[in-house]
Amino acid sequence: MSAPVLRVRELVKEYGEGDARVRALRGVDLDVDQGDYVAVMGASGSGKSTLMNILGCLDVPTSGSYQIDGADVGLLDEHQLALLRNRRVGFVFQSFNLIPRMSALANVELPLVYGGVGQAERRSRALAALEQVGLSDRLHHEPNQLSGGQQQRVAVARALVTAPALLLADEPTGNLDTASTRDVLDILDRLSAAGRTIVVITHEDDVAAHAKRVIRLVDGAIVEDRRQAPVDGPPPRLAEAAR
């Protein structure tokens, strides 16, 4: 068995100083294997987003170690971190975080621009990613001209366009209605079936039911780790549909 895509040991994150100090994570150990589809659940304030931001290299832990593909993230310099965020990790935010006044296409192309991909290839890959999320007819709309579900799908396309090994999504359906939620979950299912490693945060059991593995956080510690489907099989919902 190859090294896990993600390996987290004794992860601690504290915010603030003195009396105002908050321990958001209190020693989290977690391994995520290649091709797994993990749902992270927990009450509000249990440290889900804190964990996810560290996994996405957007924040640094107070202590503990974190490896991606066997490489210790804590030892990387600023430039290597930028490369890692750009090439290896795709991040989908709860609040979309598209850049305003830039078309959907330009938003999706952006990671490729920073990755140094040439103009023509950039365009075709961005078009393919938008097609994958079913937005080929909204290429030139700016974020404020798109519905919440459409914006979230653009954000997913942006996370996918660099073909990252790891897709991280922080409540990707938290702001969406049932139809849009189903769209986004379908996309995640297909990506999982294609072998992508996915970690998704959610409050909803419906969403968690799509994952191969469910982790529950309480007060910054993992209290439950349940497997719903084998790592190397299809995600449970697709498996059901196939039956």
Place this chain on the structure above:
Amino acid sequence: MNRLEILRFALRGLLANKMRSALTTLGILIGVAAVILLVAVGEGSSQSIQKNIQRLGANTLTISPSFTGGGGGRGGPAGGGQNTGPRTQARQLTLADAEALADKAAAPSVASVSPVVTAGSATATYEAASHGIGQLVGTYPSYFEAMNRQVARGTYFFNDDVLAARKVMVLGTTVAEELFGDLDPVGRQVSVSGVPFTVVGVLKESGSTGMQDADDVALAPLPAVQQSLTGFGSLGSIVVRATGASATATAQAEVTAILNQRHGVTGTAAADYRILNQATLQETVSAATGTFTVLLGAVAAISLLVGGIGITNIMLVTVTERTREIGIRKAIGAPRGAILGQFLMEATLLSLVGGLSGVLVAFAGTRFTIAGIEPVLVPSSVVLALGVSVGIGLFFGSYPANRAAKLRPIQALRHE
């Protein structure tokens, strides 16, 4: 990530807020244009003053009588030493003084001496036309060279004319036009206060020097003017030409020695004449106009500084307002250099576009006469204004950009 992409991002950033970018550019434009234009106006005025002084001849000394108390509106810039104490004898300048100055042995640095009388209000008439000559000068032929006046048509008058007290006259262009219009005045007779003079020449035009029209003059032999208009009294002034520009100081010393002796001026007693030295006048005036130019430049530099503060302010606001966007860009893998580059490029573009259009405006502006002065572009002011505006943009743009680029992505994303 190449330069072109950074440039594209910067342009997009600027265009996203057109009004703000335009106003910032305008601030820089005004600052740069003001610096260049005001310095050009200062330079233009100082050059025109210099030219006027040079036209009088750089190596001449003008000696004029000076009276106790300096009353009668005759006080001038070179009239130092005018004390109010009583003076035993104040003598006028005489022809004998002029002859004494022409003594080669006593005054070797003096090349020529021209005694001058001026008739105040002399009216010249030719047929039906009449004209009040601004300045009717009776003098010697050496005056032409000393005052740097040349004849455009006809001839000068000569020593013979002086000896014979011939009633001949050389006219300035203003007088010639007023009296004769398109006719050639040479050979015709004008009557000045009833006395007929024959016109022998017309001076080259020398242009008006502000208040005084240097072409509203007529020149005639000294005795002719004395005979018919002023009488054989004292001289109005004596114009002395030194042998060279470097000899003016020695010539002045020689002239002072001779006149002091002749007029009985000793020790601390104030002289009853004064000497106007063109060379020192020129130095004084150029120093004054230099100060004037520096002053104008300083005023303009302040406006450039204000424009620079405008850029700084805009960059601060822009970066703060877009901190979230910076967070997003970093989260999807923008390296720090790319973020920094984008904002620096924005600041540079703003200041460069503003600066260059300021230069254009200034170039256009210097083609016009401003307040009677033809501006003269000073290349170093262009370089300085442009350099300062771009420098300010880069320096003050880099501070907020650097601060934002250093943030961790999550800090930038959380920024409100």
